[in-house]
Amino acid sequence: DAKTTQPPSMDCAEGRAANLPCNHSTISGNEYVYWYRQIHSQGPQYIIHGLKNNETNEMASLIITEDRKSSTLILPHATLRDTAVYYCIVRERSNDYKLSFGAGTTVTVRA
């Protein structure tokens, strides 16, 4: 069963912020939200994860709603190299070691 829902595709302009939504309305209290991306012909790359607080690292920011039923990945200044498929995944960190990939969002950054 799909635990997350993402739009199939989105375009964004180079240099602008890209906001990628993800719905996870059935998330449980001990499940984390993970984001990965897969650039064409490469393996998936870890971006960021969070439980309930907003998180930021050198790649992106993760905004999780107060009820935790949805989140947004923000790429602050999208570049052409950010063109990829972005996957939002929820999983328990302690027990369920499996990563279940949905269809993801194909993000195309345009000059």
Place this chain on the structure above:
Amino acid sequence: SAVISQKPSRDICQRGTSLTIQCQVDSQVTMMFWYRQQPGQSLTLIATANQGSEATYESGFVIDKFPISRPNLTFSTLTVSNMSPEDSSIYLCSVERRNGYTFGSGTRLTVV
């Protein structure tokens, strides 16, 4: 992040033959994971390989078709047996790190 070396990076194989894919990690890990990505699709977990025990296979995948070896804590192999064109996919290995999973660059398999 762990460095994962996967070989071969790509291969073209005749139907009915078998291909063994190797995955080498630069540090010891308890579990290694094998995924398949069919053309235009997302990733699907094939099995989890623990050192010293039988691999655990996901629904729809069986040991006879995808035998896995895990001889030590830094190495694993996945064999795709008796290949058919439907096995044409990218096969990836992965390990869990502190903040998430690291993936190899994948093996692009084409069966003709």
